[in-house]
Amino acid sequence: MKSNLMHLVPPVSRDRIISQFPKWYTPEACLQLKEHFHAQVRTACQQSTGTVGLKISKVVVVGDLYVGKTSLINRFCKDNFDRDYKATIGVDFEIERFEIVGIPYNLQIYNSTLIVTSKLVLLLTLHGSVIHIVVSSSELSSIFLGPFDSLISLLYFRQWLEDALRENEPDSSFIFLVGTKKDLVSDAVCERTELDAIRFANEMQAEYWSVSAKTGENVKEFFSRVAALAFEQSMIKELEKTAGRMARIGSGNLIKLEKNMTDIPEGNTKVSLSCC
Numbered sequence: 001m002k003s004n005l006m007h008l009v010p011p012v013s014r015d016r017i018i019s020q021f022p023k024w025y026t027p028e029a030c031l032q033l034k035e036h037f038h039a040q041v042r043t044a045c046q047q048s049t050g051t052v053g054l055k056i057s058k059v060v061v062v063g064d065l066y067v068g069k070t071s072l073i074n075r076f077c078k079d080n081f082d083r084d085y086k087a088t089i090g091v092d093f094e095i096e097r098f099e100i101v102g103i104p105y106n107l108q109i110y111n112s113t114l115i116v117t118s119k120l121v122l123l124l125t126l127h128g129s130v131i132h133i134v135v136s137s138s139e140l141s142s143i144f145l146g147p148f149d150s151l152i153s154l155l156y157f158r159q160w161l162e163d164a165l166r167e168n169e170p171d172s173s174f175i176f177l178v179g180t181k182k183d184l185v186s187d188a189v190c191e192r193t194e195l196d197a198i199r200f201a202n203e204m205q206a207e208y209w210s211v212s213a214k215t216g217e218n219v220k221e222f223f224s225r226v227a228a229l230a231f232e233q234s235m236i237k238e239l240e241k242t243a244g245r246m247a248r249i250g251s252g253n254l255i256k257l258e259k260n261m262t263d264i265p266e267g268n269t270k271v272s273l274s275c276c
């Protein structure tokens with residue numbers, strides 16, 4: 001599957017630019033920076049692997065039994081939906097292939113149920129994962145328990161979150177909360193559930209998405225977001241590894257000021273900016 005994720009923006013680098021050059025930051029400059037970032041990414045890949053190598057990120061999907069994890073993954077990876085329920089035993093996984101800014105890219109999507117998976121298997125699954133997706137069914141969510149269907153799964157979830165954060169470098173992973181089976185609830189119920197879910201997601205610094213594997217609503221958009229963030233994270237790491245050998249964004253030869261800064265009279269901030 002080829003995905004056109006050209007909307008990628010390098011937030012870290014952009015923030016650095018804004019903080020260093022607040023007065024000259026413009027949408028045009030941002031676009032140029034984005035293009036430059038993509039070029040840098042390709043160069044970084046070539047320098048680190050000798051070719052534009054395949055990148056892989058790990059995504060872990062967890063949640064209660066029967067909430068729709070397998071259906072969500074199947075809708076995205078195989079574009080199908082099965083009404084019949086077949087319980088997932090242990091941990092299952094799918095690989096989805098993308099091409100982002102010309103770079104071959106794979107998402108390894110692990111599917112596991114919190115309650116029935118052994119702790120050791122869960123820890124191994126979580127190790128090195130970039131994206132954590134917590135799935136809950138919109139149909140069953142209770143306003144008392146937030147997006148969780150039972151108190152026990154809420155407790156498991158808290159433990160899981162701690163493990164996930166411990167198994168990975170700080171600030172290197174993203175958490176999503178996904179409400180499935182959107183098609184089974186009315187708009188009014190959906191809205192109410194969403195308010196709870198968004199509040200809960202904010203508490204755990206997660207992003208909330210409401211989807212339906214049956215109709216396909218929001219599924220592609222959701223995984224595009226997942227792929228974009230995972231890819232960006234993996235590229236930022238790549239760039240950090242090769243930082244010594246490369247021009248840094250915000251310094252070096254990326255931004256050229258047409259005028260020498262020392263020539264600018266005080267109070268005059270109108271300087272044109274060009275990217276190389």
Ligand SMILES: Nc1nc2c(ncn2[C@@H]2O[C@H](COP(=O)(O)OP(=O)(O)OP(=O)(O)O)[C@@H](O)[C@H]2O)c(=O)[nH]1
Nearest residue numbers: 066067068069070071082083087088181212213214
């Ligand atoms: N109407 C509707 N039904 C869904 C949706 N997603 C899943 N289901 C149904 O819900 C049941 C459970 O779905 P699964 O995807 O197998 O759930 P799971 O979370 O993978 O379950 P485990 O393997 O036990 O962990 C199945 O009968 C699906 O057909 C949805 O978006 N809408």
